[in-house]
Amino acid sequence: MLRIGWRGRIIILALVFLVLLIIGRLILPVSEPEVSLPAEKVFTIAGFDITNTMLAAWLTILVLGGLGYAATRKMKLVPRGLQNVVEAAIESLLNFVEGAAGKEYGRKFFPVIATIFLFVIANAWLALIPGFISIGFWRTGEEGQYIEPLFRGANTDINFPLALAVISFVFVEYWGVRSQGFSRYVRKFFNLRQLFRGIGQLVKGKIRSGLSGFFTGVIDAFAGFIEIISEFARIISFTFRLFGNMTAGELLLLVVVFLIPWAAAIPFYGLELFLGFVQALIFGGLTLAFVVIAVSPREEH
Amino acid sequence: MDPETMKLLAAGIAMGVGAIGPGIGVGILGMGAMQALGRNPEARGAIMTNMILAIAFCEAIAIYALIVAIIMVFVV
Numbered sequence: 409m410l411r412i413g414w415r416g417r418i419i420i421l422a423l424v425f426l427v428l429l430i431i432g433r434l435i436l437p438v439s440e441p442e443v444s445l446p447a448e449k450v451f452t453i454a455g456f457d458i459t460n461t462m463l464a465a466w467l468t469i470l471v472l473g474g475l476g477y478a479a480t481r482k483m484k485l486v487p488r489g490l491q492n493v494v495e496a497a498i499e500s501l502l503n504f505v506e507g508a509a510g511k512e513y514g515r516k517f518f519p520v521i522a523t524i525f526l527f528v529i530a531n532a533w534l535a536l537i538p539g540f541i542s543i544g545f546w547r548t549g550e551e552g553q554y555i556e557p558l559f560r561g562a563n564t565d566i567n568f569p570l571a572l573a574v575i576s577f578v579f580v581e582y583w584g585v586r587s588q589g590f591s592r593y594v595r596k597f598f599n600l601r602q603l604f605r606g607i608g609q610l611v612k613g614k615i616r617s618g619l620s621g622f623f624t625g626v627i628d629a630f631a632g633f634i635e636i637i638s639e640f641a642r643i644i645s646f647t648f649r650l651f652g653n654m655t656a657g658e659l660l661l662l663v664v665v666f667l668i669p670w671a672a673a674i675p676f677y678g679l680e681l682f683l684g685f686v687q688a689l690i691f692g693g694l695t696l697a698f699v700v701i702a703v704s705p706r707e708e709h
Numbered sequence: 710m711d712p713e714t715m716k717l718l719a720a721g722i723a724m725g726v727g728a729i730g731p732g733i734g735v736g737i738l739g740m741g742a743m744q745a746l747g748r749n750p751e752a753r754g755a756i757m758t759n760m761i762l763a764i765a766f767c768e769a770i771a772i773y774a775l776i777v778a779i780i781m782v783f784v785v
């Protein structure tokens with residue numbers, strides 16, 4: 409065996425990659441990607457359309473449930489194998505949640521946050537398995553035949569990020585109301601106390617302090633109104649962040665594979681893996697941040 | 710110009726101009742994080758977590774522009 413130093417190895421690897429790129433470009437043809445933004449329906453059950461992203465989401469549920477079942481059969485005190493991996497993942501998630509929320513609230517928030525994280529990351533990573541967009545039904549379009557996918561990543565349908573965003577919104581509001589009581593929590597949004605105090609002072613005759621109280625009250629009420637709008641705008645921003653990242657990633661992979669088939673997609677696959685993890689972390693982490701803000705008591709002025 | 714050309718042009722401009730702000734924003738966030746890390750290397754965990762959170766907020770704006778561009782090309 410010749411002894412090749414690490415510099416030689418890198419050069420050989422680069423040359424092999426270049427050859428694979430050239431072979432892919434010249435010899436393997438890939439049809440132009442036909443992308444439709446709304447998910448295509450595969451079949452209909454009792455008047456309810458089942459789309460290909462719904463099939464992918466069911467597959468994710470099966471995979472996650474199966475993983476959980478397989479890891480907890482014959483549990484040992486000193487974990488080995490699959491139980492070890494799943495325990496490590498759950499423990500790092502628990503540390504993340506408890507780091508932001510404290511010990512007592514961390515345990516209460518953990519189920520929903522961990523479910524959101526695991527669902528998003530499983531959807532994103534399962535969409536990278538070969539066969540997810542390439543296997544499907546032949547259809548005839550305007551420019552010839554194209555394949556309508558049988559499975560498509562569930563995060564690329566706008567309904568799943570929307571559902572998760574609504575779940576996280578309800579989760580944040582529920583914990584805010586439950587931890588602080590309904591009247592104190594709503595007072596954050598309808599902050600009219602200063603306004604009424606100012607009006608009361610005006611009526612009693614103290615003009616200067618009444619006027620300043622009145623104007624501060626108007627500003628407070630306006631700030632509360634903006635808070636409500638920002639709570640609802642969070643649903644939209646969560647949805648579009650996840651949907652946009654995942655759809656852009658899918659389109660990127662399709663276009664790159666169309667341009668230079670076979671080898672150039674490798675770095676982009678790595679990027680997609682990383683982005684799926686980051687988006688899941690961000691969705692769960694932002695939900696966690698907002699719920700921690702909602703349960704922490706506001707200091708009275 | 711015919712509508713097809715205008716669509717493609719609009720998509721390009723939407724994404725191009727829409728990425729200026731978030732690009733600068735992420736750069737400023739990175740600068741702040743590097744400076745904070747240089748002053749206090751022990752607070753690495755908190756700094757990195759908050760930086761990634763803030764970068765997610767910033768990047769969402771660029772993603773909105775991307776959605777508009779994609780809709781322009783594929784749907785309209």
